[in-house]
Amino acid sequence: MISLQNVSKFYPPTQKGGKPVLAVDDFDAQIEAGEFVCIVGPSGCGKTTVLNMVAGFESVSQGDIVVNGVPVRKPGPDRAVVFQQPSLLPWMTVFDNIGFGLTLQEGRKTRSHDKVAKIIEIMGLKGFENHFPYQLSGGMQQRAAIARALITEPQMLLMDEPFGALDAQTRTDMQKFLLTIWDRLRPTVLFITHDVEEAIVLADRVIVMTPRPGRIAQVIDIGLGRPRNWDMVLSPEFLRYKKEVLHILRPPHSQTAG
Amino acid sequence: MGYSYMASDELDAESAEGALEQKVWKEDKKPYRGYVPWLVAVIMIALWWGVTALNLFPPTALPSPGAVVHDFITVATVGYSGEPLLTSTLYSLGRITTGFIAAVVVGVPIGFWMASTDWVFLAIDPLLQFLRPIPPLAYIPVMIVWFGIGETSKVVLIFFCTIPIIIISAMSGVKSVQETRIRVAQCLGANKRQIFRYVIFPSALPEIFTGMRVGIGIAWTCLVAAEMIAASKGLGWMIESAGNELQIGVVFVGIVMIGLLGYGMELIIRSIEHRVTPWKGKA
Numbered sequence: 001m002i003s004l005q006n007v008s009k010f011y012p013p014t015q016k017g018g019k020p021v022l023a024v025d026d027f028d029a030q031i032e033a034g035e036f037v038c039i040v041g042p043s044g045c046g047k048t049t050v051l052n053m054v055a056g057f058e059s060v061s062q063g064d065i066v067v068n069g070v071p072v073r074k075p076g077p078d079r080a081v082v083f084q085q086p087s088l089l090p091w092m093t094v095f096d097n098i099g100f101g102l103t104l105q106e107g108r109k110t111r112s113h114d115k116v117a118k119i120i121e122i123m124g125l126k127g128f129e130n131h132f133p134y135q136l137s138g139g140m141q142q143r144a145a146i147a148r149a150l151i152t153e154p155q156m157l158l159m160d161e162p163f164g165a166l167d168a169q170t171r172t173d174m175q176k177f178l179l180t181i182w183d184r185l186r187p188t189v190l191f192i193t194h195d196v197e198e199a200i201v202l203a204d205r206v207i208v209m210t211p212r213p214g215r216i217a218q219v220i221d222i223g224l225g226r227p228r229n230w231d232m233v234l235s236p237e238f239l240r241y242k243k244e245v246l247h248i249l250r251p252p253h254s255q256t257a258g
Numbered sequence: 259m260g261y262s263y264m265a266s267d268e269l270d271a272e273s274a275e276g277a278l279e280q281k282v283w284k285e286d287k288k289p290y291r292g293y294v295p296w297l298v299a300v301i302m303i304a305l306w307w308g309v310t311a312l313n314l315f316p317p318t319a320l321p322s323p324g325a326v327v328h329d330f331i332t333v334a335t336v337g338y339s340g341e342p343l344l345t346s347t348l349y350s351l352g353r354i355t356t357g358f359i360a361a362v363v364v365g366v367p368i369g370f371w372m373a374s375t376d377w378v379f380l381a382i383d384p385l386l387q388f389l390r391p392i393p394p395l396a397y398i399p400v401m402i403v404w405f406g407i408g409e410t411s412k413v414v415l416i417f418f419c420t421i422p423i424i425i426i427s428a429m430s431g432v433k434s435v436q437e438t439r440i441r442v443a444q445c446l447g448a449n450k451r452q453i454f455r456y457v458i459f460p461s462a463l464p465e466i467f468t469g470m471r472v473g474i475g476i477a478w479t480c481l482v483a484a485e486m487i488a489a490s491k492g493l494g495w496m497i498e499s500a501g502n503e504l505q506i507g508v509v510f511v512g513i514v515m516i517g518l519l520g521y522g523m524e525l526i527i528r529s530i531e532h533r534v535t536p537w538k539g540k541a
Contacts, residue, residue, distance in 0.1 A: 057441055077447035087438045090537035091460040101446040116345070134540040152446065 002031040007063035025213035037187045038199035039207045046214025047192045080149035084161040088133035095129040101152040123147045139170040157187045217248045269286045291535035321507040325348040329507035354377045356415025356476045367420045369428025390422045408487035419480040427469020431462025467531040478520040
């Protein structure tokens, strides 16, 4: 369980003598074990900052982040992160990249070869074990990055716009794929995106944020049932959710947000 | 022929199958350009020969290729001042290699240390920037006083001239590591030693290799200065000494030898680089 208790984040002033920048303001949310939560908001709304704080990459200015009863101080293998940019290590083969977490825990020689081979098969990367990341397509690289995050069987998966750089078709495939994996392993997922449809398709709950300072505008429970059927993106309920989120992000009387 | 599959919707099933069989993977062949360096060499020598054949300069200023080849054979067999060319070459190679390897072995850890610890950077950087612009010739008296006229002073001179670029490249290699990659390791539970071993060190490798390639060039340029320290063997010594005796052909032999050996070492480092950092420039 991830508990964000009145979390705020200040960045130092950009100019000398200026005011500190409030990036995240009073963010308060509970994410239950096994829940899939999406944070959606326009770019620059502080959603990545929230994820970085949960991951332990950035400190909290005010408030507390508590994961399974323990306050977050630094990154740890209980919270796996999938990044927006391709983050595979270019000097390792796909196999070594995916097995990296096991290498760190058990050593390269003693790590479980079968475990890596199995997740490679699940991820549809068989035959590419000995390739280097630059020899893979963007979608395959991101699948490998997800495999790397999953191999240590973390209870929590933090995903920062992981499909943002992919084309529409690959993105849909990856979303389906992620839900299949989530259904099987049931990690707690915190998923950051600026894509409203993606958030609704994936999440049990969508947290909508407004920009500068980043605040929670609304939390919407998505009652679309599981497993998700992809035709539902045309269903009236789906469109109702979409309209609801878009109304918060772009109020009808305003032209600025979005 | 090669594009027959583009019209495959017009073909019936049977011939479409035939078209499929014709689609074989063909390697993209770049036109062969390996002859270019050899062509340049031939043109240079031809120009050289042409200029000397026209007697534009006196042969004491610019000997002909033939005269240099003649001197080469003499120096290689009889030797210069009693020292065969092979001995001189091996001595020079030994000094360069020792000084250069010592610079890499000492310089890379110093660079890493400077990149990771503020006060180390603040302590060493002024020294480094102070030493860097001093020409190798200026070191010679100091080297003789400190290290005598034996091999040590020559190797130390090469070491001192080469180490700044190695330190700087190792340091900037560490500093260029992508934050995301460190985070990847952190959130998979890596400790500091593991982050260094699996992320920071490989990240720095491409820049270290670039520094080594520049450094080996600098090492060769220091050679003549190093061998001005009371040497009686070595290519630098041979050039210096033959120059004083106006044996310009022998000077040319030395110059060509240094050029070729430097080029050879560059090729060796380059091939190690290709093997160790195949991802360079691709990620």
